[in-house]
């Protein structure tokens with residue numbers, strides 16, 4: 604048996620999306636904030652992030668320096684780089700929270716430019732909210748909350764901008780959301796309306812094949828091994844969501860609370876099944892009330908490569924962080940923790956479409972593979 608790394612769409616959602624594809628995107632089920640926020644929908648989270656930078660530059664009339672955690676997927680920064688946003692990487696701690704002390708000690712960078720701070724809620728665990736508010740208020744930095752890994756952001760008190768990437772956590776072909784506070788709403792760029800149907804068609808084919816293989820209990824990882832995710836094509840900033848992709852976002856919105864609850868339950872179940880003496884430690888030994896896990900992140904004592912390969916060979920789609928920005932890799936003395944975590948951290952899926960059989964297989968395989976060393 605092979606465990607699917609991503610959720611496949613439900614037949615009912617596909618039908619609803621097909622029927623409702625002439626309807627506009629409905630923002631209501633996605634908006635859970637105390638203040639009033641404008642929402643724009645893009646094809647990907649990275650395009651939503653780039654749009655927040657664009658809005659900030661338009662609102663201030665200045666160039667922008669954006670502080671980004673050193674532990675960040677390099678591919679997702681491409682649209683920001685194309686806009687000429689100055690990226691300034693900041694160090695993170697062992698728990699992936701910003702290293703506030705070192706950030707506070709660092710000298711100002713390009714004070715003539717507008718300043719923004721990207722706070723990433725890695726793997727669906729909101730982190731550093733209060734500290735970030737104080738920090739940004741004291742320095743007049745604009746906070747952008749990156750909740751790309753969170754299926755649901757209910758209860759979160761973000762800064763003026765927040766992004767989400769439903770395409771990462773739900774069975775939808777596209778979707779990157781940008782929420783902006785009233786102050787910045789007039790400066791938000793309009794998303795492109797030209798969706799790429801080929802992209803949606805290829806997503807649909809892959810997910811439907813996956814669905815059939817799962818129901819036939821085929822072990823497809825033996826024929827097509829899991830591969831490390833690598834960017835193959837540059838992100839096309841000119842493409843938007845096509846009507847079917849928007850229809851899918853509308854169709855799955857009602858199931859957000861259920862998906863979040865399932866992810867939490869799967870996370871806890873796998874966490875509890877880890878052997879007490881293990882060669883890995885969970886990055887989050889507890890599940891906070893505001894978390895909506897993207898995956899179960901585990902940290903190895905050394906390079907996690909062999910362990911990930913072993914798990915993949917058993918049909919468990921354990922995943923490594925894809926890459927780090929070149930600026931970070933070129934200055935290891937400044938970012939030892941980010942580089943170290945990229946080597947040692949891996950993810951086990953907890954998505955809402957995992958079946959009882961998938962969970963059992965993962966529990967047993969993890970137990971076999973991880974017991975041994977002192978955690």
Ligand SMILES: Cc1ncc(COP(=O)(O)O)c(C=O)c1O
Nearest residue numbers: 647648649676679723749751768
């Ligand atoms: C933390 C984080 N933010 C944003 C993004 C970009 O999201 P998308 O892949 O939808 O462009 C990623 C993607 O890897 C990410 O890991």
